[in-house]
Amino acid sequence: MGTILQADGLKKTFSTRTLFHDVSFKVNEGDRIGIIGVNGAGKTTLFRILTGKEEYDGGYLTKEKGLTVAYMEQYSEFTSGSTAYEEVLTQFSHLLEKEAELEQVNGMLEASSEESLIRRQHALLEAFERDGGLTFRGRVRSTLLGLGLTETEISLPMASLSGGQRTRVLLAKILLSGAKLLLLDEPTNHLDIPSIAWLEGFLAEYKGSVIVVSHDRFFLDRVTNRTFELEHEKVTVYDGNYSYYKEKKAFDRLTLEREYEKKKKEISRIEGIIAQQKHFGQERNYVTIRSKQKQIDRIAAGLEKPEDDPESIGFSFRAEGGTGNEVLKVENLAMSFEDKRLFRDVTWTLYKQQHAFLVGPNGCGKTTLLKLVLGQETADAGSSEFGARVKVGYYDQTIGDLHDEKTVFEEVSDAYPKLGNTAIRTALGAFLFRGDDVFKQISVLSGGERARVALTKLMLSGANLLILDEPTNHLDIPSKEALEDALLSYDGTLLAVSHDRYFINRLADRILELTQEGMTSVSGNYDDYLSYRQRYAVKEAAPVSVAEAPKENEYVKKKAEQAAARKKQARLSRIESEIAKNEERMSELTALYSDPDVASDYARVGEISAELEALKTATDALYEEWDALSTD
Numbered sequence: 001m002g003t004i005l006q007a008d009g010l011k012k013t014f015s016t017r018t019l020f021h022d023v024s025f026k027v028n029e030g031d032r033i034g035i036i037g038v039n040g041a042g043k044t045t046l047f048r049i050l051t052g053k054e055e056y057d058g059g060y061l062t063k064e065k066g067l068t069v070a071y072m073e074q075y076s077e078f079t080s081g082s083t084a085y086e087e088v089l090t091q092f093s094h095l096l097e098k099e100a101e102l103e104q105v106n107g108m109l110e111a112s113s114e115e116s117l118i119r120r121q122h123a124l125l126e127a128f129e130r131d132g133g134l135t136f137r138g139r140v141r142s143t144l145l146g147l148g149l150t151e152t153e154i155s156l157p158m159a160s161l162s163g164g165q166r167t168r169v170l171l172a173k174i175l176l177s178g179a180k181l182l183l184l185d186e187p188t189n190h191l192d193i194p195s196i197a198w199l200e201g202f203l204a205e206y207k208g209s210v211i212v213v214s215h216d217r218f219f220l221d222r223v224t225n226r227t228f229e230l231e232h233e234k235v236t237v238y239d240g241n242y243s244y245y246k247e248k249k250a251f252d253r254l255t256l257e258r259e260y261e262k263k264k265k266e267i268s269r270i271e272g273i274i275a276q277q278k279h280f281g282q283e284r285n286y287v288t289i290r291s292k293q294k295q296i297d298r299i300a301a302g303l304e305k306p307e308d309d310p311e312s313i314g315f316s317f318r319a320e321g322g323t324g325n326e327v328l329k330v331e332n333l334a335m336s337f338e339d340k341r342l343f344r345d346v347t348w349t350l351y352k353q354q355h356a357f358l359v360g361p362n363g364c365g366k367t368t369l370l371k372l373v374l375g376q377e378t379a380d381a382g383s384s385e386f387g388a389r390v391k392v393g394y395y396d397q398t399i400g401d402l403h404d405e406k407t408v409f410e411e412v413s414d415a416y417p418k419l420g421n422t423a424i425r426t427a428l429g430a431f432l433f434r435g436d437d438v439f440k441q442i443s444v445l446s447g448g449e450r451a452r453v454a455l456t457k458l459m460l461s462g463a464n465l466l467i468l469d470e471p472t473n474h475l476d477i478p479s480k481e482a483l484e485d486a487l488l489s490y491d492g493t494l495l496a497v498s499h500d501r502y503f504i505n506r507l508a509d510r511i512l513e514l515t516q517e518g519m520t521s522v523s524g525n526y527d528d529y530l531s532y533r534q535r536y537a538v539k540e541a542a543p544v545s546v547a548e549a550p551k552e553n554e555y556v557k558k559k560a561e562q563a564a565a566r567k568k569q570a571r572l573s574r575i576e577s578e579i580a581k582n583e584e585r586m587s588e589l590t591a592l593y594s595d596p597d598v599a600s601d602y603a604r605v606g607e608i609s610a611e612l613e614a615l616k617t618a619t620d621a622l623y624e625e626w627d628a629l630s631t632d
């Protein structure tokens with residue numbers, strides 16, 4: 001494959017700060033490259049340099065002659081006076097011109113049948129069809145629908161659309177540009193999971209090369225085949241997707257650390273010999289000393305100390321006080337806005353220490369459902385109730401509960417007036433607010449910084465039920481991973497909305513799919529949910545006749561069957577573990593009835609009975625699922 005773009009020793013500085021230097025890489029035809037790095041590392045600046053919108057201060061950048069580049073910026077005020085459909089249609093201006101010319105020739109042929117006109121019509125029609133004239137309107141429409149706009153929205157003027165919708169229209173224009181190189185800066189930011197999945201499929205079929213900056217690790221794994229990490233003012237190239245990069249980086253670092261320690265030990269050993277020779281103090285000893293010192297100098301010249309990892313968040317959530325087994329009970333909730341029904345008959349129970357994630361397309365009502373549960377909005381029908389001793393901590397995706405007029409320190413200290421200055425500074429330090437950073441006004445903080453302030457307050461709350469609405473939206477990858485690690489060790493209950501599939505996969509033990517008709521509950525993580533959806537789709541699909549059935553690659557089929565068997569076995573193991581845990585707890589509760597102090601406490605007996613009943617119901621459901629899987 002040919003090289004279409006090459007960077008050699010690129011350098012970029014801002015005032016006295018070097019953003020990056022000695023940046024060298026190649027982009028080849030068909031590459032799918034992910035660029036990763038902490039916020040502020042220079043990813044967007046590098047993109048702007050590649051497009052020519054930003055100058056660089058050193059090195060060289062060479063491009064293939066005639067290379068066409070389409071760039072989607074992360075933040076854009078893009079708008080126009082056209083409808084969304086008309087705006088994207090402008091990408092096919094050459095076909096629109098041919099279409100108009102064809103109409104003109106067709107009109108002329110109605111009045112005359114000159115052979116020259118017929119030949120012209122034939123040539124125009126042939127060129128029109130060859131260039132995609134029969135399909136371009138359908139491609140525009142399907143791209144806009146694939147990116148999550150509705151039939152109504154694609155016909156609306158751009159000025160009537162939200163910022164997120166306009167960004168999706170811009171993305172559609174870029175995807176249909178036909179450019180040989182696409183540069184996409186956080187393209188999934190305003191997309192829901194179905195739209196991201198559509199984009200993954202589109203990019204997999206794209207004929208050109210793609211470079212993408214993204215914090216969406218699941219997306220990077222699905223789309224990319226190379227990874228560029230921007231860290232410590234340099235770019236390191238890895239020939240694989242995000243998961244490959246993670247493993248390779250960890251391996252390389254471990255190898256470097258071992259080599260570094262080995263060389264340090266060798267230098268220390270030789271220094272001991274030198275000290276011993278100096279002690280003897282004879283002429284031949286000084287010859288040895290000079291020889292050994294040269295040995296040290298050679299080793300030291302190749303001594304490379306591993307770079308420290310960038311500063312990262314380090315914190316933990318702790319639940320104060322225990323809850324009953326039923327943490328939240330929702331029955332027949334229904335909600336509409338004007339004439340549009342969001343959902344109805346939503347019924348489910350959230351149990352102690354569950355990690356449940358709400359999923360569904362944008363606009364299906366996930367945030368509204370959280371607000372109904374929290375009592376911030378009133379349902380049209382149904383009810384929800386928290387269990388005994390539940391203390392809720394809520395993270396709002398808009399981060400709207402922060403006060404712009406306060407400093408970071410005041411925001412936390414006012415929320416927790418009993419905490420001393422040292423405790424507050426320690427908590428803020430865990431979220432990388434150190435020194436004078438704690439006196440920054442909330443109003444001047446970036447989205448990521450505001451998110452870290454909100455998480456600081458949440459960490460200090462001691463909540464035993466965390467309700468999180470898109471908590472990873474403003475976080476870079478290291479911060480997401482820190483949040484995941486904290487939630488993995490959290491000893492309370494979690495209910496969250498997220499479109500970050502990697503985040504869901506690591507944390508979820510139950511997926512709640514919200515639709516207009518209610519709630520579907522799937523046990524397991526996001527991969528388990530996808531497997532469920534695939535099984536459901538197969539059951540609902542129309543039968544295919546033997547004559548129409550496509551021949552399937554036997555190797556692919558075998559691999560798919562093996563993967564399905566492994567997933568099934570993993571689920572069976574998890575069910576058996578949950579059953580054992582439930583039965584152990586039921587035995588403990590049953591034994592309490594023999595305790596005279598408990599038996600004489602009517603309220604306590606009631607609590608035990610309720611928990612036993614809930615555990616029995618949950619265990620019966622697990623046995624049913626186990627039986628169904630075992631007999632498949």
